[in-house]
Amino acid sequence: MFYQRPDPRLQPWVSHYWLSSGGAPQHVLLPDGCVDVVVATTACEATVWLYGTATQRTVLDVEPTVRYLGVRFLPGQARHFLRMSAAELTDRAEAVKGDDALGLAEAHWLADGAGGVFAELDRLLLRLLARHPPRRLALDNLLLHLHRPQHPSLATLAASCGLSRRQLERLCRTHVGVSPACFAMIRRCHRALALLARPATPQALMSLSLASIAAEAGYADQSHMTRELRRFTGQTPGGLRRNGPGADVAFVLSGAGLSHHTACLSDL
Incomplete structure (x- = not known):
């Protein structure tokens, strides 16, 4: 590969x-x-x-x-x-x-x-x-916020873009393929996967607890993380920590790629 x-x-x-x-x-x-x-x-x-x-x-x-x-x-x-x-x-x-x-x-x-x-x-x-030079949309501001663990409500984000929530939802479904709420869930899942894959060291044992991973990834609690990870990966957090997600690298968007993407969008 x-x-x-x-x-x-x-x-x-x-x-x-x-x-x-x-x-x-x-x-x-x-x-x-x-x-x-x-x-x-x-x-x-x-x-x-x-x-x-x-x-x-x-x-x-x-x-x-x-x-x-x-x-x-x-x-x-x-x-x-x-x-x-x-x-x-x-x-x-x-x-x-x-x-x-x-x-x-x-x-x-x-x-x-x-x-x-x-x-x-x-x-x-x-x-x-x-x-066909790229044209920035209100959607790009929405995605910029949804990449982050904590973000304003969709109604607040829509208002800041000068759009209704329904208009913003339509933009997201058209150009991303899912609703903003579903995209936010997917991003939480990938933040959790990255944290679960972080190697354990004596200094990082506390930060690698499942409860702390759930909080850092943006979940309400550990149960919330377990439900969503099972939905999107078919495994529990414990199973993912032991076995990995089994995803081919070509189909996984890296954290580095996301960080660069959000930085580029901020500069546009």
Whole structure:
């Protein structure tokens, strides 16, 4: 598995690229609020798929003879590159042609090594942005707040954007694929996963208690965390601490990516 951050000019919108072939026959995908473009390449053809935002743990079957190339967009940011709305893709994948295939099915460089492929993706996406410059929406302010453990109520956030709560909900469903409340739950889940994965040391034993993880991740209490983690990952916090989430790295948005994303949005 190879993965790489995009050109800095793309980082407000694109999380990372990844390239994979062979490996395990299945990958576990966890909800994360992102849309992916995935190119499945064989010796005969290349098929472009759009993977939408998931609301539940999903097991993806992988063909060992197929080479997979992925572009992972940050939450709500696929709109700058794709015509299909995220709402049309929630909990599903669709093979696409035309504009939403981004010209990837015909790309001659897909057989190149990872470095060459990722460099060409940079050039392709930068050309698309040059033709259709990104436009900031009130949604971006909403996502900026929902990435944080503590945030104002949705009604307060909507009022600060000059929109009704219903308008803000519609924007979120259209461009992220889920409601603001569901997205906030997904982000809490990923904060908890990152904290559960933190290595235990004698100095950090207290901070790694499940109750303190729940508080730091933004849950009301440990029971609240257990319910939501079971919903989104199929495991309890204790099971996740022992076994990990079983998620392939290509389909997990890293904390570093989120931190950079929120910083970029703040600067726009």
